[in-house]
Amino acid sequence: MIFVYRPGVGKTEPAGVEKMKVDNVFGPIDIAVSGLRSQNKQMEIVSSNIANARTTNAGKGEPYRRLEAVFKSDSDEIAGVELERITRDMGDFSRVLDPGHPEADENGYVQMPNVSIPIEMMTLTQATRAYQANAAVLRRYQQMVETTLELLR
Amino acid sequence: MSKTSIVELLEAGLKAEAMRQRAIANNTANLQTPGYRRLNVKFEQLLNKAIESGGEFDFEEFEPEFYHPNNTAVKADGNDVNLEVEVGELVKNSLRHKAFIRLLNKKYSQIERAIDLR
């Protein structure tokens, strides 16, 4: 699964992938929104991992393989964040001794997904905090501009 | 300097922002609708083009309009609306609206002050 999508200000451009243009006046807003979207995607991935933590058959005779998100930024200057791709964790599957299981092999072992719940919970906390931080940036910047506009009263 | 006054431009900007708010409400309502593409209002580009194509431009041919930006990422069911993007657009829209209202207010009160005869 490879996702490449980028947020941006929807100006008229021909159909295709949109570019992340950091609008000058509202730069912080667009950047914060890109952060919110990215953390949203991160949450989706974490929820998929947790839900499938014990899925022994994810098709092709293999258990569920853990997914990870890779984020990147458009430039090394002021820019937002975007999800570059979703990679699979190629670590080894764990094997559990359970001879009665329908998926057990000839030695009685079942292959379980390489998902570690503590790690997923940690990622969950990180994503939540990052989401809150981005939302705070959005809110505070709005207050800042409104304060500036108070000078016009 | 164009022969369109700044008051008329500000009023057009306000109208564009009101239209944009309706577009955003529509987008948010259709967050899950399959096949729905988000709506936006074309105003700034029109104004920019008119300014850059020489000083004078005719204000009559100058209406903000709804359009579908064709460059957003589309999900599997054909829908391309994101809640975070709409929230960001709403914040920008309300800030712009506030700015235009206050600037317009300043202009009107200047005119009033000038008319106020002793």
Added chain:
Amino acid sequence: MIKFDPNVSSLTSKDMQQLLKPQENTGQPGNFSGTVKALEKYLSNVDQLQQSSDMSIQDLLAGRNEDIASVVAAVAKADISFKVLVGVRNKLIDAYKQTMNMQI
């Protein structure tokens, strides 16, 4: 960057005080042409400030602007100078009325 310019007009504050202070009867002719000249200079200044504030608003509308604080600063400057101009105009009208009401 916000260009910090503390002088609202090119007239010094001393000129403005002289303009707004009630003129004493010195018995000498013509303080008035000096007033008119100072007023002309101030008028062109106010006009310039108004035009630059209008340009910055136009840039904001077209989405080409750098930051909203500079627009607010330009508009505030133009507004203050305009208020001063109107105050001067009102003072002049009052002075005229006073003159016309004088018994000969």
